[in-house]
Amino acid sequence: MKLRTEWIDKRKNESNQSQMHLARKGVVTEEMRFVAKREGLDPEYIRSEVARGRMVIPANICHPNLEPMAIGINALCKINANIGNSALSSSIEKEVQKLNLAVKFGADTVMDLSTGTHLDETRTAIIEHSPVPVGTVPIYQALEAVHGKPENLTPDLMFEVIEHQARQGVDYMTIHAGVLIENLHLVAHRLTGIVSRGGAIMAQWCLHHRKQNFLYTEYHRLLEICKKYDVTISLGDGIRPGCLADASDAAQFAELDVLGELTLRAWDENVQVMIEGPGHVPLDQIPMNVEKQIKVCHEAPFYVLGPLVTDIAPGYDHITSAIGAAVAGQHGAAMLCYVTPREHLGLPDLDDVKQGVIAYKIAAHAADVARHRAGARDRDDAISKARFVFDWKKQFELSVDPEHAKALHDETLPDDYFKEAEFCSMCGPNFCSMHLSQELTNLGQENQEMRIQKKKERQERLLKA
Amino acid sequence: MKLRTEWIDKRKNESNQSQMHLARKGVVTEEMRFVAKREGLDPEYIRSEVARGRMVIPANICHPNLEPMAIGINALCKINANIGNSALSSSIEKEVQKLNLAVKFGADTVMDLSTGTHLDETRTAIIEHSPVPVGTVPIYQALEAVHGKPENLTPDLMFEVIEHQARQGVDYMTIHAGVLIENLHLVAHRLTGIVSRGGAIMAQWCLHHRKQNFLYTEYHRLLEICKKYDVTISLGDGIRPGCLADASDAAQFAELDVLGELTLRAWDENVQVMIEGPGHVPLDQIPMNVEKQIKVCHEAPFYVLGPLVTDIAPGYDHITSAIGAAVAGQHGAAMLCYVTPREHLGLPDLDDVKQGVIAYKIAAHAADVARHRAGARDRDDAISKARFVFDWKKQFELSVDPEHAKALHDETLPDDYFKEAEFCSMCGPNFCSMHLSQELTNLGQENQEMRIQKKKERQERLLKA
Numbered sequence: 001m002k003l004r005t006e007w008i009d010k011r012k013n014e015s016n017q018s019q020m021h022l023a024r025k026g027v028v029t030e031e032m033r034f035v036a037k038r039e040g041l042d043p044e045y046i047r048s049e050v051a052r053g054r055m056v057i058p059a060n061i062c063h064p065n066l067e068p069m070a071i072g073i074n075a076l077c078k079i080n081a082n083i084g085n086s087a088l089s090s091s092i093e094k095e096v097q098k099l100n101l102a103v104k105f106g107a108d109t110v111m112d113l114s115t116g117t118h119l120d121e122t123r124t125a126i127i128e129h130s131p132v133p134v135g136t137v138p139i140y141q142a143l144e145a146v147h148g149k150p151e152n153l154t155p156d157l158m159f160e161v162i163e164h165q166a167r168q169g170v171d172y173m174t175i176h177a178g179v180l181i182e183n184l185h186l187v188a189h190r191l192t193g194i195v196s197r198g199g200a201i202m203a204q205w206c207l208h209h210r211k212q213n214f215l216y217t218e219y220h221r222l223l224e225i226c227k228k229y230d231v232t233i234s235l236g237d238g239i240r241p242g243c244l245a246d247a248s249d250a251a252q253f254a255e256l257d258v259l260g261e262l263t264l265r266a267w268d269e270n271v272q273v274m275i276e277g278p279g280h281v282p283l284d285q286i287p288m289n290v291e292k293q294i295k296v297c298h299e300a301p302f303y304v305l306g307p308l309v310t311d312i313a314p315g316y317d318h319i320t321s322a323i324g325a326a327v328a329g330q331h332g333a334a335m336l337c338y339v340t341p342r343e344h345l346g347l348p349d350l351d352d353v354k355q356g357v358i359a360y361k362i363a364a365h366a367a368d369v370a371r372h373r374a375g376a377r378d379r380d381d382a383i384s385k386a387r388f389v390f391d392w393k394k395q396f397e398l399s400v401d402p403e404h405a406k407a408l409h410d411e412t413l414p415d416d417y418f419k420e421a422e423f424c425s426m427c428g429p430n431f432c433s434m435h436l437s438q439e440l441t442n443l444g445q446e447n448q449e450m451r452i453q454k455k456k457e458r459q460e461r462l463l464k465a
Numbered sequence: 466m467k468l469r470t471e472w473i474d475k476r477k478n479e480s481n482q483s484q485m486h487l488a489r490k491g492v493v494t495e496e497m498r499f500v501a502k503r504e505g506l507d508p509e510y511i512r513s514e515v516a517r518g519r520m521v522i523p524a525n526i527c528h529p530n531l532e533p534m535a536i537g538i539n540a541l542c543k544i545n546a547n548i549g550n551s552a553l554s555s556s557i558e559k560e561v562q563k564l565n566l567a568v569k570f571g572a573d574t575v576m577d578l579s580t581g582t583h584l585d586e587t588r589t590a591i592i593e594h595s596p597v598p599v600g601t602v603p604i605y606q607a608l609e610a611v612h613g614k615p616e617n618l619t620p621d622l623m624f625e626v627i628e629h630q631a632r633q634g635v636d637y638m639t640i641h642a643g644v645l646i647e648n649l650h651l652v653a654h655r656l657t658g659i660v661s662r663g664g665a666i667m668a669q670w671c672l673h674h675r676k677q678n679f680l681y682t683e684y685h686r687l688l689e690i691c692k693k694y695d696v697t698i699s700l701g702d703g704i705r706p707g708c709l710a711d712a713s714d715a716a717q718f719a720e721l722d723v724l725g726e727l728t729l730r731a732w733d734e735n736v737q738v739m740i741e742g743p744g745h746v747p748l749d750q751i752p753m754n755v756e757k758q759i760k761v762c763h764e765a766p767f768y769v770l771g772p773l774v775t776d777i778a779p780g781y782d783h784i785t786s787a788i789g790a791a792v793a794g795q796h797g798a799a800m801l802c803y804v805t806p807r808e809h810l811g812l813p814d815l816d817d818v819k820q821g822v823i824a825y826k827i828a829a830h831a832a833d834v835a836r837h838r839a840g841a842r843d844r845d846d847a848i849s850k851a852r853f854v855f856d857w858k859k860q861f862e863l864s865v866d867p868e869h870a871k872a873l874h875d876e877t878l879p880d881d882y883f884k885e886a887e888f889c890s891m892c893g894p895n896f897c898s899m900h901l902s903q904e905l906t907n908l909g910q911e912n913q914e915m916r917i918q919k920k921k922e923r924q925e926r927l928l929k930a
Contacts, residue, residue: 191846192853200898212922242898243849244834244842282842283795283835309791309831311845311852313823314860315870319784320827323791326774330748344852344860345870346877358778362785366774369709370748377709377747380776381656384708387776387809388657395779395809405780405810412811433665433707457677 002064007031016227017061021270023051031057031068039075040374049074053263054299055334056172056272058109058133058232063169067131069108071274071301071335073294076373077364078335080135080303081107081357084114085122086347092122096129098353103132105357105401108335109172111135119144123168133171135234138162139198150201151208158214159221166225172232174198174276175222177215178258179238181206186251192242195279199238219262223269232272234303235259240279243311247281248289253296260296267298274301277333281307286324290331301334308339317343322359329367336360336367361400392419467529472496481692482526486735488516496524496533504540505840514539518728519764520799521637521737523574523598523697528634532596534573536739536766536800538759541838542829543800545600545768546572546822549579550587551812557587561594563818568597570822570866573800574637576600584609588633598636600699603627604663615666616673623679624686631690637697639663639741640687642680643723644703646671651716657707660744664703684727688734697737699768700724705744708776712746713754718761725761732763739766742798746772751789755796766799773804782808787824794832801825801832826865857884 007030011017022029028047035057036043049055055072071078081102083095095114102110109132114122119141127134139153142161146152162173176198184203187193194200202213215222226233239255241247259275266273275297281289286307293302306321307328313320321339329336340348340356348356368376379398386394392409396402413421472495479486487494493512500522501508514520520537536543546567548560560579567575574597579587584606592599604618607626611617627638641663649668652658659665667678680687691698704720706712724740731738740762746754751772758767771786772793778785786804794801805813805821813821833841844863851859857874861867878886 191849195898197898243852244845245849283791283831284837310827310834311849312830312863313827313865314848315864315866315873316823316827319787319824320831322784323788323828323831326748326788327792342873345874349876358781359784362775362778362781363788365777366748366785366788369775372749380709383779384656384710384776387708398777399780400778401780408780408807409810411814433660433662 004031004059004064004066004068008061008064016270017230018227018270018272019050019057019059019230020053020267020272021227023047024270031059034068035070035075039070041075045074046070050272052299053267053273054301056232056274056301058135058171058272060166060169060171060229060231062167062229063127063130063134063171065128065131066133066171069133071108071303073299073301073332073334075334076376077329077333077367077371078108079106079357079360079364080109080111080335080337081353081360082111082113082337082348083126083353084112085118086115092118092125094350095122096125097350098348099126099129101350102353102357103130105354106361107132107338107357109133109135111137111174111337113137113140115140115144120168123165123170127169133232134169135172135174136165136170137174137198137236138165139176139201141165143201150204153201153205155214155218155221159218159225162222163225166229166231170231172234172274174234174236175215176202176236176238177213177219177222177262178235178255179203179206179213180216180255180258181210181212183239183251183254183258186249186254187239190241190246190249190251192246194239195242196236196238196240198236199240202238216258216262219265223266223271226266226271227269230272232274233262233266235262235273235275237276237278240277240305241281243280244282244309247278247307248285252278253292256293256296260298263297263300274303274334276337277302277304277328278307279305280311281309281324283309283324283327286327287331290328290333294332302328302332303335303337304328304333305337306339314344315341317341318356318359322363325360326363326366326370329364330370333367336364358400390421392421469496469524469529469531469533473526473529481735482695483692483735483737484515484522484524484695485518485732485737486692488512489735496522499533500535500540504535506540510539511535515737517764518732518738519766521697521739521766523600523636523737525631525634525636525694525696527632527694528592528595528599528636530593530596531598531636534598536573536768538764538766538797538799540799541841542794542798542832542836543573544571544822544825544829545574545576545800545802546818546825547576547578547802547813548591548818549577550583551580557583557590559815560587561590562815563813564591564594566815567818567822568595570819571826572597572803572822574598574600576602576639576802578602578605580605580609585633588630588635592634598697599634600637600639601630601635602639602663602701603630604641604666606630608666615669618666618670620679620683620686624683624690627687628690631694631696635696637699637739639699639701640680641667641701641703642678642684642687642727643700643720644668644671644678645681645720645723646675646677648704648716648719648723651714651719652704655706655711655714655716657711659704660707661701661703661705663701664705667703681723681727684730688731688736691731691736692734695737697739698727698731700727700738700740702741702743705742705770706746708745709747712743712772713750717743718757721758721761725763728762728765739768739799741802742767742769742793743772744770745776746774746789748774748789748792751792752796755793755798759797767793767797768800768802769793769798770802771804779809780806782806783821783824787828790825791828791831791835794829795835798832801829823865855886857886
């Protein structure tokens with residue numbers, strides 16, 4: 001028996017399976033209770049947030065082993081790890097390893113972005129093993145079905161693929177319904193054009209057929225599928241900027257307006273929605289980008305990719321983007337899609353996945369602290385206390401990557417004796433400020449009177465000066 | 466003949482050797498011209514910034530092989546790399562290697578924070594090999610001279626060490642003159658007390674002797690030495706917070722007030738000053754911290770250590786702190802002191818130095834872009850153009866670490882053929898958005914009329930809805 005089997009079963013006669021539908025009927029679902037516990041929030045509050053669309057619980061009824069989680073400005077900041085093979089690399093087993101590693105280090109959702117062969121087997125394996133929501137970009141599978149020719153895509157094929165993946169248990173899907181033909185000319189001036197794969201595919205289709213994007217014109221078909229399985233729509237930003245120069249331009253914001261419209265249309269059918277965001281954005285433009293999304297998309301959760309705050313560091317884009325992600329989270333982004341060190345250079349391997357997840361765990365946590373979420377700083381305080389009293393073991397335990405912290409420490413001071421030592425190799429025994437500072441605390445308490453005297457002396461001196 | 470030999474020689478009769486003294490006399494020095502060229506600014510503007518104290522050019526007259534650089538809010542954001550051995554690790558040769566590596570990857574200054582033995586030889590070797598300003602914390606050598614017993618420090622010993630290091634050519638020195646005895650009680654409530662080594666040493670001295678900090682009471686002796694050699698004072702934040710919980714507290718800001726006072730006293734003697742800052746600060750408090758320093762310290766350049774935006778990631782503190790550093794730089798910090806992955810765990814090795822410098826180069830560059838400095842984004846645009854046209858070689862060349870970017874790319878597609886390929890292993894040939902996007906540009910130009918028609922249709926539909 002899986003966690004959600006009974007929960008799902010007893011709701012099977014609902015006309016719409018979505019958490020939003022139930023929330024709007026006033027039902028506090030088991031998923032909402034589960035989320036409330038994880039978040040330390042009231043279940044009724046979770047229901048009200050889901051009902052108004054400010055929080056989503058991506059939880060396909062065909063993913064019973066899912067441990068539900070929530071994405072929204074009033075929940076903890078979440079992170080997503082992209083995994084998946086490409087035509088040139090990887091295997092199913094490797095992808096399940098990536099999933100496990102990502103979850104171990106704190107990924108809140110994963111996206112299977114596989115292209116190439118064995119798409120169904122890979123996706124099935126990931127969903128079966130995943131306690132976290134699994135997202136996909138169905139157009140990738142549709143494109144494989146037409147042998148990589150965007151112009152051969154058809155609405156029927158596309159919605160067939162979407163329903164197929166929904167039946168497999170995909171919890172959320174990126175849908176590039178906001179790429180409209182009348183906005184494509186806006187990318188002409190760009191340095192790097194369209195950098196979203198799905199966006200580029202739909203743009204090609206539109207221009208080839210001289211027709212409007214069918215994901216937009218036949219959006220109602222998508223909504224019917226989402227209601228049936230409770231798939232959360234992740235409205236893709238197919239026109240997102242791919243470099244600093246293209247950030248915050250007319251093309252990006254024209255699409256955002258469309259996403260705002262599509263949000264309301266989904267909510268009309270009680271379908272859950274979140275909104276994807278860039279990408280590459282200079283640091284000073286990030287707060288504006290987040291605030292604008294919140295306004296234009298009626299508070300639907302914002303799910304950003306980074307953003308990278310500079311283009312100059314391929315090989316280190318987990319860092320360039322963790323900077324942007326932390327600031328985006330601070331200003332209200334609800335989920336941060338990781339970027340790995342391999343970004344722009346190749347398909348991430350296991351270590352890339354780990355490095356990406358950790359960088360983003362740091363960014364999301366920094367954002368939670370900055371937003372003053374209740375209890376967000378507790379772990380910082382606990383590790384700092386351990387640090388101050390030289391409890392090295394506890395310091396390692398509480399850290400984002402205990403094995404790594406211990407390994408770095410042990411490289412210079414491997415002996416177990418040093419796990420109790422009141423110093424490390426950075427400063428050595430005589431120069432440890434923490435050690436000196438502890439001695440100080442004892443000394444300090446005897447010195448109240450002198451303190452008052454000295455302060456008086458200094459004030460007198462300053463007055464004379 | 467070294468770069469500065471003649472420049473220095475012709476000024477040897479000046480009563481005060483400092484760049485500030487000369488700037489205030491209206492002299493545009495060769496150092497200022499050199500800096501102006503590097504910064505793309507007018508030499509007279511550099512002079513005026515140095516004269517008002519908003520910019521420093523750390524350039525000891527005994528460091529003739531220095532290639533002058535400037536630190537200030539109106540110059541490019543700079544980064545410092547701490548190197549140096551400790552009683553437990555490293556060697557002179559290793560430290561020179563660290564220097565070379567740091568400079569190769571873009572460190573604008575280095576600090577030799579050596580403790581333990583061979584201090585003079587190490588420092589001499591670093592200065593001789595360094596084209597960038599070298600900073601030190603003289604109290605470390607003074608403490609070694611009294612065998613690690615802070616209470617045995619004397620003013621005479623301290624100023625002797627300072628003059629000795631000035632004669633060796635140290636360009637700037639961290640001086641913990643702001644740690645006042647009457648403020649020490651303010652750290653009693655803290656989670657991690659005093660985490661600055663120099664701060665802890667001076668606090669111990671004060672409490673042991675029940676006397677005021679002699680670096681404060683005999684500050685004039687420091688100024689005399691600085692005038693003689695043009696040593697820039699880096700006023701240490703001995704009471705900086707060592708964890709998020711202690712950030713922005715009364716102890717920190719009481720010291721900052723003292724640093725503001727000491728800034729004016731240095732400027733009265735035409736001595737160059739910058740101000741050191743924290744440390745560990747939640748993301749949302751960073752702008753306030755920078756703005757406060759600028760105000761309290763009369764625009765003297767702010768030189769921050771990180772700050773780390775969370776305490777939970779030992780082993781990854783180059784990332785936790787690069788986030789804070791980028792935001793600090795964006796808001797006006799003039800120099801960012803790097804933190805390596807080894808922070809809190811041990812003395813950085815060569816790879817730690819490299820990782821720290823690169824993370825900070827990213828942070829400083831992101832800050833420059835965010836501050837809209839002229840030309841700051843040029844390199845981003847150039848690399849993005851190369852990316853868009855699949856010029857892999859140029860993309861590698863323009864990146865912060867070309868060898869690393871190429872190595873990551875080559876792991877999956879090693880053949881030279883792929884350096885011209887219009888895809889990488891991330892997406893493979895059919896899914897490359899950049900490739901699709903290029904095709905689009907050609908298609909797009911034929912479609913003006915259709916675009917206008919479709920826009921009209923959508924508007925009509927929206928009006929009806």
